[in-house]
Amino acid sequence: MPAFGADELLEKDQIEAVADYVLSLSTQTAVAGAVGVELYAENCASCHGGAGEGGREFGAPSLADQIWLYGGEKADIVAQITKPRHGVMPAWTGRLDDTTIKMLAVYVHALGGGE
Numbered sequence: 001m002p003a004f005g006a007d008e009l010l011e012k013d014q015i016e017a018v019a020d021y022v023l024s025l026s027t028q029t030a031v032a033g034a035v036g037v038e039l040y041a042e043n044c045a046s047c048h049g050g051a052g053e054g055g056r057e058f059g060a061p062s063l064a065d066q067i068w069l070y071g072g073e074k075a076d077i078v079a080q081i082t083k084p085r086h087g088v089m090p091a092w093t094g095r096l097d098d099t100t101i102k103m104l105a106v107y108v109h110a111l112g113g114g115e
Contacts, residue, residue: 001060004043005082014039019077025052025064026072 004010010018014035021036022044041050047060054062061069069087070080092101 001047001080001084001086002043003083010039010043010081015078015081018044018081019074022052022063022077022081023072023074026066 002009004018005012005015017033017036018039019036021032021040024032047055047058048063049055049060052063054060054064061067066072068076070076070085096104
């Protein structure tokens, strides 16, 4: 995800508008203005989907459910749009043996329905 604020791709008021729209996708409580809808369509929908359904092939989480990786408050969403934290798994080589790593991979894979 680009750092829309840190890289000055969007201005602060634009980020606020997008955050309102993103929040409205999952809670239906925020008021989504036309500016936020348009900015989302231009900057976010290609990965997160038009309705915020997410894109697994891009690693883009759903924005239309109640699951938030870094918090579901507007301030959290603004922070993620401004300067995103990218979830990165730490390296486990040397900390776990190869067999344990494979067993954990199978377990985690099964949690996702085995897809």
